[in-house]
Amino acid sequence: MSKNGKDMFAVHLPQIGQMQEGTCATCGQHTDFVFIGTQQYPSRVAEKLKVALIVQQWRCTQCHTTLSVSNAEQVA
Numbered sequence: 001m002s003k004n005g006k007d008m009f010a011v012h013l014p015q016i017g018q019m020q021e022g023t024c025a026t027c028g029q030h031t032d033f034v035f036i037g038t039q040q041y042p043s044r045v046a047e048k049l050k051v052a053l054i055v056q057q058w059r060c061t062q063c064h065t066t067l068s069v070s071n072a073e074q075v076a
């Protein structure tokens with residue numbers, strides 16, 4: 001952990017309920033996604049699965065599929 005601890009939380013995250021446009025891989029619609037929160041993995045799990053520590057979860061407003069996006073990617 002860093003000295004002041006702030007760096008751990010420097011990741012910019014959307015607000016819950018925030019909308020973002022994108023194309024849904026499930027229903028194929030160009031639509032809005034609603035940010036519903038984050039899922040956080042313990043570091044040993046993240047290493048094993050090779051996933052980001054924090055995964056953003058967005059819901060398609062057309063088909064209500066939940067889309068998981070790691071911090072390395074963006075909904076585009």
Ligand SMILES: [Zn+2]
Pocket residue numbers: 024025026027028029060061062063064065
């Ligand atoms: Zn969809």
